[in-house]
Amino acid sequence: MKKLLIILISLSPFLAQAQGFQVNLQGQKQQAMSSAGTGLALDEASVFFNPGAVSHLEKNGVSVGVSPTIAHSTFQSTSNQSQARSTSPVSTPFTAYSVWGPEESKLKFGLGIYTPFGSTIQWEDGWSGRFQLTRLQLFSVFIQPTVSYKISDKVGIGAGFVYGIGKIDLRRDLPVVDANGNYGNAKLTGNANGIGFNAGIYLKPIEKLSIGITYRSRVDMKVNKGNAEFNVPSSLSSNFPNGGFSSSLPLPRVITLGVGFRATDKLLLAADVNFIGWSAYKELAFDYENNTSTLQDTKSERNYKDTYAFRLGGQYSIKENFHVRAGVAYQLTPVQDGYVTPELPDANKMNYSVGVGYTFAEKLTVDASFTFEDFDKRTDTNKETNFSGSYKTYIAIPGISLSYNF
Amino acid sequence: MKKIFSRTLYTIACISLAFSCKPKLETPAIDKGSLNLTTYVAIGNSITAGYADNALYRNGQENSYAKLLAEQFQLAGGGAFKIPYVDPNSVGIGSTGGARLALTYVTDACQGTYLTPRPVEASGDVTIFASVYAAQGPFNSFGVPGAKSFHVPFAGYGNSANGVGNYNPFFTRMAADEATSSMLTDALARNPTFFSLFIGNNDVLLYALSGGAQDAITPTGTFDASIDATVNALTAVSPQGVIANVPDITSLPYFTTVPYNGLVLDATQAAGLNALHAGSDASFHEGANGFLIADAAATGGKRNAVAGEFILLSTPQNDLKCTGLGSQTALPTQYVLTATEVAAIQAATIHYNNKLKTVAEAKGLAFVDANAFLKSAIKGITFDGINVSTTFVSGGAFSLDGVHLTHLGNALLTNEFIRSINAKYRSTIPEVDITKYHGVVFP
Numbered sequence: 001m002k003k004l005l006i007i008l009i010s011l012s013p014f015l016a017q018a019q020g021f022q023v024n025l026q027g028q029k030q031q032a033m034s035s036a037g038t039g040l041a042l043d044e045a046s047v048f049f050n051p052g053a054v055s056h057l058e059k060n061g062v063s064v065g066v067s068p069t070i071a072h073s074t075f076q077s078t079s080n081q082s083q084a085r086s087t088s089p090v091s092t093p094f095t096a097y098s099v100w101g102p103e104e105s106k107l108k109f110g111l112g113i114y115t116p117f118g119s120t121i122q123w124e125d126g127w128s129g130r131f132q133l134t135r136l137q138l139f140s141v142f143i144q145p146t147v148s149y150k151i152s153d154k155v156g157i158g159a160g161f162v163y164g165i166g167k168i169d170l171r172r173d174l175p176v177v178d179a180n181g182n183y184g185n186a187k188l189t190g191n192a193n194g195i196g197f198n199a200g201i202y203l204k205p206i207e208k209l210s211i212g213i214t215y216r217s218r219v220d221m222k223v224n225k226g227n228a229e230f231n232v233p234s235s236l237s238s239n240f241p242n243g244g245f246s247s248s249l250p251l252p253r254v255i256t257l258g259v260g261f262r263a264t265d266k267l268l269l270a271a272d273v274n275f276i277g278w279s280a281y282k283e284l285a286f287d288y289e290n291n292t293s294t295l296q297d298t299k300s301e302r303n304y305k306d307t308y309a310f311r312l313g314g315q316y317s318i319k320e321n322f323h324v325r326a327g328v329a330y331q332l333t334p335v336q337d338g339y340v341t342p343e344l345p346d347a348n349k350m351n352y353s354v355g356v357g358y359t360f361a362e363k364l365t366v367d368a369s370f371t372f373e374d375f376d377k378r379t380d381t382n383k384e385t386n387f388s389g390s391y392k393t394y395i396a397i398p399g400i401s402l403s404y405n406f
Numbered sequence: 407m408k409k410i411f412s413r414t415l416y417t418i419a420c421i422s423l424a425f426s427c428k429p430k431l432e433t434p435a436i437d438k439g440s441l442n443l444t445t446y447v448a449i450g451n452s453i454t455a456g457y458a459d460n461a462l463y464r465n466g467q468e469n470s471y472a473k474l475l476a477e478q479f480q481l482a483g484g485g486a487f488k489i490p491y492v493d494p495n496s497v498g499i500g501s502t503g504g505a506r507l508a509l510t511y512v513t514d515a516c517q518g519t520y521l522t523p524r525p526v527e528a529s530g531d532v533t534i535f536a537s538v539y540a541a542q543g544p545f546n547s548f549g550v551p552g553a554k555s556f557h558v559p560f561a562g563y564g565n566s567a568n569g570v571g572n573y574n575p576f577f578t579r580m581a582a583d584e585a586t587s588s589m590l591t592d593a594l595a596r597n598p599t600f601f602s603l604f605i606g607n608n609d610v611l612l613y614a615l616s617g618g619a620q621d622a623i624t625p626t627g628t629f630d631a632s633i634d635a636t637v638n639a640l641t642a643v644s645p646q647g648v649i650a651n652v653p654d655i656t657s658l659p660y661f662t663t664v665p666y667n668g669l670v671l672d673a674t675q676a677a678g679l680n681a682l683h684a685g686s687d688a689s690f691h692e693g694a695n696g697f698l699i700a701d702a703a704a705t706g707g708k709r710n711a712v713a714g715e716f717i718l719l720s721t722p723q724n725d726l727k728c729t730g731l732g733s734q735t736a737l738p739t740q741y742v743l744t745a746t747e748v749a750a751i752q753a754a755t756i757h758y759n760n761k762l763k764t765v766a767e768a769k770g771l772a773f774v775d776a777n778a779f780l781k782s783a784i785k786g787i788t789f790d791g792i793n794v795s796t797t798f799v800s801g802g803a804f805s806l807d808g809v810h811l812t813h814l815g816n817a818l819l820t821n822e823f824i825r826s827i828n829a830k831y832r833s834t835i836p837e838v839d840i841t842k843y844h845g846v847v848f849p
Binding site: 072073074075076077078079080081082083085128129130131132172175176177178179181183232233234235236294375377384385386387390392393394 | 839847
């Protein structure tokens with residue numbers, strides 16, 4: 001288990017599947033149902049989806065999963081003929097969960113390690129947005145120890161403390177050129193951290209119906225000792241001194257209402273509505289340690305708005321140990337007109353998911369899913385940069401997890 | 407329904423093809439509207455020629471707004487556009503005979519080592535003035551450095567037999583017939599279907615650049631008659647075209663880089679200068695002072711520069727800082743535009759611009775308000791994440807002579823032309839991708 005975790009972390013857990021920077025890849029069963037599952041007590045991923053449901057899990061278990069994410073964006077300028085494609089590397093969001101409690105105990109303990117927010121985007125060389133962004137990698141890993149208490153067969157509550165660690169790597173070209181035609185560039189890298197919590201209630205008023213309500217708090221990820229590196233013509237090096245910078249990125253609170261409905265013995269349905277408090281993200285500011293007349297602190301307005309996602313999924317049991325799943329979701333963008341940027345060419349989007357799960361010898365379960373996200377074409381002129389064009393993004397995410405129950 | 411079906415099919419295909427499908431976006435269609443771009447001719451001065459860094463040289467020519475505009479026209483069926491190119495390896499030559507400027511490290515006793523524009527060679531390349539018409543002509547670009555409004559219809563403008571000062575060697579090199587050609591006759595001989603006319607800058611600028619010490623502002627009557635003669639002749643052949651107006655000098659870093667009150671003194675220095683210049687109109691105090699300038703009308707022949715007056719970029723900067731020019735000794739008039747001179751320049755500019763706009767409207771031509779565009783850039787504007795301003799060197803729009811544009815400045819100007827042409831002729835000529843063009847080159 002420990003070894004496997006280390007391997008997973010050494011993958012590049014930079015994330016792309018996003019609503020804003022939110023990553024909705026926190027469990028293969030749920031992903032296969034377009035990430036509905038707050039109202040279900042399905043598996044160890046309830047540590048993330050609903051800590052209140054953890055106490056209602058029938059078995060103890062550990063599970064690990066990974067979801068290689070393949071994202072493609074295309075940009076077409078409004079004013080000229082230039083077109084650009086992203087050349088983003090595959091990112092690998094991962095999950096690791098464990099749930100444990102004595103057999104007859106009402107109390108269960110859980111631990112979740114997951115990647116709730118992040119983004120990876122890299123644009124092709126020389127593209128027309130390069131003075132805003134050539135590459136951005138944002139990633140966060142949340143570590144969440146959790147307790148869950150089964151008040152009765154009808155009610156469970158749970159909460160977890162969240163410690164978040166993160167990384168930022170932002171690169172852009174600078175519009176200064178040397179005699180060979182080489183442009184300058186800037187690279188900002190740093191580590192971040194923050195704290196928060198995840199709490200939930202699980203209700204099962206009748207046998208066929210279950211309800212989940214969760215509150216995942218805002219986590220402010222602060223970069224205190226970032227490193228700003230500038231590569232510019234030598235005569236300008238004193239204008240762009242290398243040095244430290246600080247910044248912060250708020251990861252918003254998410255409030256979810258989920259419902260589970262056992263339609264038949266074989267068919268389980270789930271529906272979730274997420275409220276995401278993206279209005280917390282007002283600006284992206286960089287405070288440089290060494291300011292010069294050319295290197296001033298920057299404040300770029302982002303002005304995200306609160307937004308919603310609607311998720312619907314189902315699981316059909318072909319046999320007791322063999323399940324197929326499918327789901328759809330519609331996710332509304334938090335990015336308002338005038339604020340679309342190459343770092344996150346976000347738009348409203350549809351999410352289509354399918355998956356299977358098979359359990360061997362009642363203990364080892366393999367779940368796999370495939371998600372396809374189709375972003376609406378988004379045409380915008382950014383208010384800060386006057387960069388005008390259309391973006392279109394597809395994201396494909398296969399995923400697999402292994403669970404061991406005891 | 408069909409669309410939904412095909413999109414679903416595409417989505418399924420995407421998924422099955424190893425998740426490698428890339429989203430497709432249509433490149434906007436190019437519509438030439440009512441434009442006939444078969445033969446485009448550009449008439450103008452140094453800006454049209456792509457003159458930059460105080461010289462005509464190849465790299466500047468290749469990035470002139472006229473060339474960029476012609477390239478965009480070619481996307482909409484426009485014809486070939488021939489420019490009287492100079493040799494790519496030439497250091498170029500300027501109106502006063504110098505080679506092109508480049509940012510260079512200079513060391514002297516006064517200021518130590520610093521970066522400043524310097525000619526790349528001791529003198530310019532006079533071989534540029536030899537005719538290239540036989541080798542490269544006939545041309546589409548009639549950008550002639552130094553040309554004023556009344557030079558456009560001037561027959562024999564390139565005739566060296568007229569003697570030095572009475573002909574323009576920059577036209578000699580491109581004229582179809584040195585003795586008889588005018589810019590206008592050579593342009594008309596191409597049977598243009600579309601023209602651009604960007605002239606009038608030099609009608610005030612050559613006077614302004616010399617601090618009012620040389621040259622003269624073209625009288626408004628002469629300007630009006632020249633523009634009428636030019637535009638009437640052009641529109642008789644080519645009913646379609648675009649006219650650009652004249653930027654106000656306050657948009658040009660040549661005039662705005664050295665502040666009029668850049669003389670910062672402490673109390674002792676001020677007292678010393680007051681003693682030195684006792685009995686004149688000049689007076690000094692602690693803090694920022696107007697530079698000491700020569701003015702025959704002032705008591706003692708000297709006074710302080712006041713707000714609204716300009717100290718020119720041609721002023722020897724070293725002497726300002728190190729030898730007491732502008733403080734112990736008065737700045738000679740060729741380095742200063744006084745309020746009276748500025749008023750005369752701006753009155754003429756306003757008149758010219760009214761005339762150009764009236765003519766464009768009367769002839770149904772597109773009109774580019776280059777003056778308004780540059781004014782909007784004084785405080786800085788952002789395009790595609792690049793902040794551009796009229797600030798010298800760092801602003802990105804103006805080359806090292808403080809008057810002519812960089813590649814980036816030309817690209818931005820080209821887009822102003824395209825926007826006004828598209829609006830007038832209901833066309834959708836794509837703009838230039840400005841991120842492919844750079845400002846001042848740094849070592």
